[in-house]
Structure formats: C-alpha cells, structure tokens
Amino acid sequence: MKLLQCPINGIRPLSEFTYGGEYRDMPNPDTCSDKEWAAYVHYRNGAPGVKKEWWYHGPSGTWFIAERDTMADKVIRTYIAGQEEAK
C-alpha cells in the first residue's frame, strides 16, 4: 500500500497519513467491571483479517475509517466515521 484514499481529499501518498489503530467500541466506564475496562485498555485483536481502522490525514486534519485487509495490506474502502452508508 503506497496510496490511500482520503474521503475528503481523494487519493494521497501514504506518507501523509497516520495509523490510529483498530476501531473499537468503548465499554461504559461507569457500569463495566475492572476486568472489562483493563481488557479495553490493553487487549487487542492481533489476528489478521479485514479490520476497521482509524486513519488520519495530517495535512487536512481528517480522521476517518479504513476497512483494510491486514494480511494483503489492501484497503477495501474508506469513509468518515458515521457516514458509512453514504459511500
């Protein structure tokens, strides 16, 4: 992967982007157990597959979601968080 599609700015070189880790749902800190919170803080899904990830386009300050196959390193699609259906 050398190019990445920013949902706002189109295809840009990968060097303009920063990886933000896998998209994860945060448990409610008021109601979850200490163990669940520790798991949220530390544990990750490390196995390969198609994952939803946070990416950041530095020059335009855009955070967005990329669905990427982490084995083949191929991006399937990118979109602004919450605007998945629009694509």
Added chain:
Amino acid sequence: MPLGLLKYGLSKEHPAPRFFRDCTQPKKSYDAVIIGGGGHGLAAAYYLAKDYGITNVAVLEKGYIGGGNTGRNTTIVRSNYLTPEGVNFYDASVKMYEDLSEELDLNLFYSTRGHFTLAHTESAMRTMRWRAEVNKHVGVDSRVVGPDEISEACPQLDIQCSGQAPILGALYHAPGSVARHDAVAWGYAKEADRMGVEIFQMTEVTGIDVKSGKVVGVNTSKGYIETNRVLSAVAGFTPRITDMVDIETPIVIHPLQACVSEPMKPWLDTILVSGSLHVYVSQSSRGELVMGSSLDPYEVHSTRSSLDFVEGLTSHIVDMFPFLSNVKVVRQWAGMADLTPDFAPVMGKTPVEGFYLDAGWGTWGFKATPISGKTMAETIARDAAPDLIQPFRLSRFEDYELTGEKGAASVGH
C-alpha cells in the same frame, strides 16, 4: 568438532553431517508439544530435555527451523535495559550466551563488541543516565560516555552527524555482542535432537484441543497429537495461536525491516545504535553491515519489505558515516514483530491449563533466546513460572502492573 573435521580430511568418505533427524510423521502422543521451531522453541525443548529429563517432546515448525524472526533479526545481544526486572532477565541471557558455543558444541560466532546507544538530545542523555544507573545497580556494566570516547572507539563516525544531529554522548554497554543467529537455532536443534526431542518441519498447527479448560491435544497438518502441555513460541503468529484457545492478549503485529550492505573489510568493531536517527548497525563476521530501523507504522501480517525503509535508513546511515554513500545494499527483508504495549514480553502460564505462552518478543527476542528457553522449560516442567519471568506474566495487563521497557528499545518507536 575439529577432530571430526580431521577425520573427514584423512578419509575418502565425506558423509554430510546431519544436525537433527529427518522426522516426518509425529507419534500419537507426546509429553509436551512446542509450536514454533525458532530459537525460543528449540531452546525450550533443549532445556526441557537437559534440565528436567523430559525428552518425549515434539517441536512443530510450519516452515523450516530458524526461518522466522530468529533468522530475521540483527543479532544484537545486550542487557542495558531500563527496569531492574528487564535488566536482571536479559543479563541472565547474556551470561548464558557467553558459554553457549561450548555448551552446544557449535561455533555461534559470539563476538563481544561493546554497544553504544548514541544520544543526540538532552532528553535522550537523561534516559541514558537513567539506564546506566539502573544497570549499575543490578551489576551490569553500562556507563554514560562523552563524544571523545565514542570517537576513540569508532573514529569513522561523524560525531556531528552531518550537522543534522550532533552526538552529545552515549550509553556504553561493554558486554554488547553479536552472534550468528541461524547457528543458535541449529545448535539448540542439534542438541535437543540428540537427547530425543523430535523436530518436525513443514508441520503446521491448525487447532488446539481444549476440554474443560485443559489442553488435551493439537491438530496439525500431519494429524492429531495427544498432549497435556503445549508451548506457543511463534512470534508474529501468536494471535493466530491464542485465538485457537480463546485467550486475549495485547499483542499486535507490525513488520520490522532490516538490510545488509555488500561485504567490506572489517572496520566497525562496535555496535552503534541511534534512537533519534532510528538506526542500529554492526558489522558481521562476513563483513556486511547489518542495519535495522524502527517498526513499520501500521499493522501488516506479511514479511514484505519496502523501498521507503531502505531510503529512510540509508539516509541516516550516511549522516553517521558519509563515506558509505557509494556502498550498496544487497539484501533487505522483514519479520513480523509481536508487540506489547509496555515493550516487555509475555511469558508463562495462561488461563488455559497446560497452555504456555512465550510471546510478545517484538523487537527484542533474539537476545533472550537462552534464558527464555530455560525459564519456559521450567514453567512447563513444574507448571509454575520462575520468579525471573513473573514481571512478564500475561495477567499483568489485567492487574495494571506493566513492565515499562519502551525507553530501552533500541530506537524510538
């Protein structure tokens, strides 16, 4: 070994010596199964047989032995870590390495070079002083040195780094060494095999059979094997194995790349590391410069290597050694590093009885090969982890008792 060579020299027969038997079909059951035929897995097999007399052991390797991160690292051995727990652990490993050629009856080309971690900023100097004091406290030979002493040890180094990042000082670690990494795997394989351990190459584990929270067997590409004890020592494949037993870990996989230059006459005696320039370099016994850099910035499960890496790394190498600008890079590769959030490994028992983990070796696994083998063998034999590796237990993440080693990673990540 030398007498053996002499014998072949005087004889017309030259039988190719085998390091280990050519095992093809696993037996129905074993006392222990080790997944992963790298340095760590083979060392664990060796110490299980040697220290505990457990020889009915199978090592399952999906490729060829030493073909994963054991054969992909930059072969540096050191113990100048940041936490007392880490320094104690890696120091035990360095001491084992010093006698390992003798013990395995194989020349590992273990070469003590002295290791400089260069500091280009005042904040880096602060970390060097911190590490030096922790090291001295634990009894490890590390100290902070100034630019003059660095220049004396390595006159070829441009201490101003082309004016871009002048070197203010360094952490000097006298026991820092390099070794031939393949030989470490092959030496352990040879001796483990001699004591009865069976090594199966091209044998992939496809599932782990757990009943009532206990390991009862493993499914492999060569059939089912009954066993009550399984050690996973698979580096970048760890999440795929832990998924088989439903264990959560913090491990994520990023590629770590390295390359070598064309061979040159020996000129670089020491090992040089620069955190700010993201470089570590030493000269191998073949004369090649072995060079590594920081991790790739995002998760990938493959060993592809990239032009970006070579461009970035070599531009910094030329800052340090301008005269290398015409030297060619002849090989580059990547390994899949299994990273933890605190840059310390994950070792010991797990919530599944009989399933042991030797993982989270990220960018720091090769130097720990002997001690991780020894301590994991003890963990398997006694079903209890020794005190030395308690700080690396998997449950530390749930207890918020991390062992923060990021400041001792060779380069800034």
